[in-house]
Amino acid sequence: MKNLLTVFRNEFRRIFALRPVFSVLVVGSAFYAVFYPQPYLNEALRNVPIAIVDGDGTSASRELARRVDATSDIAVTMVLPDIVSAEREVFARKIFGILAIPKNFERDLLHGRASPIALYADASYFLLYQRVAGGVAAVAQTLGAEIETARLIGIGVDPALASAAPDPMQLTAVPLFNPEGGYATYVLPGAFILILHQILLIAVGLLGTLPGADPSENTTDDPPPGPLATIVGKMLAYLLVEAIILPIYLIALPYLYGLPRLGGVIPILIFAVPFVLSISGLGLVVAAVFKSPLSVQLVLAAIGLPFFYLAGFAWPTEVIPPAVHMASLLVPSTSAIDGFTRLAQLGAPLADVRGEFLMLWGLTIFYGGIAWILEVRRRQPDRRNARGAGLLEVSFRGDV
Template identity: 30%
Template sequence: MSFVRAMLATWRAVLADAGAVLLLLGACVAYSFFYPLPYERETVERVPVAVVDQDDSPLSRQLIRFAMASPQLAVRQVGRDLPAAQAALASGEVMGLALIPAGFKADLQRGKRVEVQIAGNAAYALINKTVLSGFAAAAGTLSAGIDVRRFASHGASMQQALDAALPVNYIARPAFNVNEGYGSYVVPGVAPLIVQQTLVIGMSLLLGLWAEQRRAGLAPLPTRLQARPWSGFFGLWAAFAAIGLLNALYFFGFVFHFQGYPQAPRLVEMLALAALFALASSAFGLCLGQFFGVRERGMQLLLFSSIPMLFVSGFPWPAESLPEPIATLRWLLPSTPGIQASLAVNQLGAPFSAVTTELLALAAQTVGWGAAAAWLFRRRWAPQ
């Protein structure tokens, strides 16, 4: 069978199998809409909090007003009863609390350092961070106002008082994740893994089915491709690689733009990365899939490998903190260089020179996994 006929036959086999269509063609579309959905709001806002004001002074009430004005906080309870606020935090009614101690105003007027204690629900990292930063901003605003009034009382002009109270003007301008949103952080990093895993699992589904057909005495597609083994194998590989390429370009070119995630893509680099990643992922899937003799086995085993693959990629967890054997073996997975290169090229606008290591790793995986898959193909599917 010629290369083109092998490729077309593979496509027909994919389209004739509802499960394969769902995984290879439909899963990425479904993931592209449902996976970003929980992160649609990007940043955490209006977190319910309580304030325990044991001072009940104009300054403590000013601090509460600053907290109420913060877009990060929603002050739901204000009182003097600390146990009641702690119970509300424990029950989840509020997600954080601030304790303004007695003597707050008097200590500030004497120039003493005052501590406002803040507690958050650390079971939710982003919410806890929002609580802490919201109260910290409110306290910082109050502190700056006190400093300005103190300098002004010593004869300084308002501008001089402002300059003395804020000697360093801090302006934060995020360069890439401009909203500092969680969705803009996590979805672009996970997208290459989604492309890889849907492709690999879908391929294992088909290869497992063909193994079952062979045991039943039928002649599945790989056996028919053995009439011209090399053109047949490369046609099979190319068909799956084309699916991976379409899914990669769908995420890199459409989903990131549609979902509003930050992009600074360089077209040539993006196309080269998508092609190499599709070739490496399909070779990886073609090699692994030939070890499964049952249709469902690949899904059962590979589905649970997605989270470990993500964590060893160096994206959510620093690669330097991984045990050395894992830090080395992770380079056998296309998702490792694929995720790093995708973030660099699609989000940061990196040129080829910045992702040379990752592209060479994908090329090496294409050759290595492709050679292993070809060897298995010749041995496993030879006519009986």
């Protein structure tokens, strides 16, 4: 126990004494917490500029244009005479969509005939395209239903039946866990987990390759700590530091940026323990394999983006090849993102994330065991050298 505490104190001291590690783990965490969420603060796109090409010029076409402009998603910034003029504005990036209303639009509607409108939206930006297409479709459907209802009432249909005829199966969509339908509520909780994962992984990798990583290299007369005490002591030091950083990301930042959070604090903190320990074990393995601070930084920086896609929130898990998905479970962030999201955002109890919880504990044992084996193998040459030195000393004394 004394050796374990010695390793713990030494590693905790090194986190704040080594400038590269302090910059990554402490300064980097603060930097990402402040600046990463800034582009997402508006939650959802609003007032995407489009142009109207009104080929009808009637009260119905003007009403359609007015309602489209009144939506929160779209802003009609131009009314142009033809498609060619509107295309020039799209190419100039002044607008991101064109709504073309055909000639005889009102007449066809009043006669009960279909009068399709044409929407040309910029699909190079998926979110812009989604907002424009969704906003125009909702307005067109509502206006069409009103006109059809008025036409049916005009020919003597009962008003109640006429109101139900255009839309017999009304749908009311209520987003339970993302009330604003915003991108920030969707992406930030998972991104915070991945940021914590990568920062801690790089910091542990650097600690294992910078001077002082071997606690047996001490100048005291005490026996050096064993491999198990070395691994456990280091992992506990990382856990103590993350006990401060992780609640800031998972509890304070969601409140600060207005992200929905239905889960309790205790389940989140309990789930965080194997998450931090599994990353610590993986970082110790990375440090033992690459043995150079530069190699650690280059390798972990290169695999950061694949980790993002393998996590399953940027690219749906259902369309990831099964073999690739199974391999991704070896990365702690894959199970952690799903578990933390269900605990914090959806309000699930800890029992509902039992699979992810056990997976993280399994990764802790797996990577911790590999780190222990590598530590034992690293010390074996030292023991052989020590035995050889002892034999030489005995031989020398015998000669004397």
